[in-house]
Amino acid sequence: MKKVLFFLLSFLAFANVNAQIVNPVKWSSKVEKISDTEFNLVMEGKIEDNWHVYSQFTPEGGPLAAEFKFKDAKGNYELVGKVKESPYKKQYNDVFEVDEYYFEKKVTFIQKVKILNPNLTTIKATIDYQVCKEVCINQDNAFTFSLPKTVTANPEAVVVGVDTTQVDTTQVAKAEVKSTTTVEVAQPKEADDKGLWTIFIFALLGGFAATFTPCVYPMIPMTVSFFLKQSDNKSKGRFNAIFYGACIVLICFAITIPFHIFEGISRDIFSEISTNVYLNIFFFLIFVIFAISFFGAFEITMPSSLSNKVDKASDKGGLIGIFFMALTLIIVSFSCIGPALGFVFGTSLNSDGGALILSIAMLGFGFGLALPFMFFALTPSLLGNMPKSGGWLNTVKVVFGFIELALAFKFLSNADIGMDLHLLHREVFIAIWIAVFGALALYLFGKMTLPHDSPLSHLSVGRMLLGVTSLAFTVYLIPGLWGAPLKLISAFPPPMTYSESPQGFGSKTTVESNTKLPDGAELTVHNLVSFTDYQTGVAYAKKVNKPIMIDFTGKQCVNCRLMENNVWSDEKVLEILKNDLVLISLYGDDKKELPQAEQYVTKEGKEITTVGKKWSEFQITRFNNNSRPLYVLLDLNEKELNTPVAYTPNIDEYLAWLKDGVSKFK
Structure with a gap:
């Protein structure tokens, strides 16, 4: 696949070798009145096909982020908050080893200002940005915002349709006044089908893995047997069991509905979540708490009063009773599936993919959680072949805890890069992962025990193979401390530029000792x-x-x-x-x-x-x-x-x- 992409890029670049001056973004601007002294300065760019402009929030070490400058603000006006922007797309760049935030087709930037000088008639601003296709261009555009000279009781927006590649006073004078206070914001391009299927499948595997925990696994034969024995015939029993599984999927999906409402109110809410330093710290803390819970220090449970009420509702019988039985399962087993749910929520909210991505992920998770119940309802004769519950279930839970702990530091890394603190450099991040997965290998080999572990007389084949895999992964990580690219996990650690040794530890950054560099x-x-x-x-x-x-x-x-x-x-x-x-x-x-x-x-x-x-x-x-x-x-x-x-x-x-x-x- 990489060779195909390489050939395609080569062809595109060859076709543009003799390209002359290009201007892929056409800008216009307008002023929206909020009150007598407050206005929105709106900058809209139409981007040519196949080109993209980078967001102002593009991480350090990646492509050039958009920058704004507002002139002569002192004594004339003040900026209220930061520049807001329409939703951007997010894609990992394996060259810079960071996520790219960019816009396609159209972009809207909005800066709210408060006027201090009543005689102010214009505000001038510039944007510096990078626009890329197979080549990248640095451009800057100037905007002149014409403020209304008169104040009326009704809100109005002064729209200045200015292509800033040719800004002049005649264009500003022809500003068209419209009675509107809304801004048309570029719609984010929906994720492609392949990407949605990938998200669904990974979430499905996560939900299926959650069934191999002490809270859920023993419930599978009990629940399926209950439906088959309590029904008048096997067909009805199978239908009830399958409906029970469908209710699990429905409940998981229903959890995401409020986020669709939030997105309707504020389209950029997911962008704000993914780039918000404090939310990333919050996700880090939640993941650490869930990991400690998986290790057996304590259990995270829902209030007993809630589970009791839902359990009583399940006694009503019929399809409604089955629905509440499914809800009871999720509430009672929250101590086991809660961390997995938190992982799906945390990664989805942090992906800038919007409520659609979250819903797809939760549908996959719910289907994976319900799959064993549905499968054994259709093939009850195989129930006897299920491995018996035992200490191995707690082992699975502890393994999830180690993975949860490792992933927690991705959120802390996002926060550290966002605040530019340089506390969690690439080397520190990798060292933490080496410690986590090294400890996991020791645990799987029986060199460490945790509170709820059963006595271990020997290693099972599965546990031994998992331990070897964890040990091999730990060894793979070690060269990363000396600058190895670690392509298998390139999406997780900070980029090479965000490290103590950007050139790699011990790398030669000078020419031979007897060679002197020319001046300059x-x-x-x-x-x-x-x-x-x-x-x-x-x-x-x-x-x-x-x-x-x-x-x-x-x-x-x-x-x-x-x-x-x-x-x-x-x-x-x-x-x-x-x-x-x-x-x-x-x-x-x-x-x-x-x-x-x-x-x-x-x-x-x-x-x-x-x-x-x-x-x-x-x-x-x-x-x-x-x-x-x-x-x-x-x-x-x-x-x-x-x-x-x-x-x-x-x-x-x-x-x-x-x-x-x-x-x-x-």
């Missing part, structure tokens, strides 16, 4: 010597009489990293880059402020205030291109040796391009 140069990927200032690099190239290769790149550029990892790492390519060229890497997303003397405003009114904006503007004005990555070969007169190339994942094609440029220089 630094060591980059694959120990390549690179200049980050254009003029400094050109001067050095003239000194050593070598052609120049400009690498228009970005710190958060996915395809730049793919090129470096998959193409530049090739032995023949790397040899040319090291020996035959002077490499100049210009980062278009560098947020470092330029010295005041170097800041300027372009003819189009764009403010160049950072290093990244400087090199982005240089790329546009000099090479009429704003895509990244972009590779340009120049001679010592700073003229192009051949046609620049963008993302080129085919090694042979990229190597041929390098050789062609070097040959023409010679």
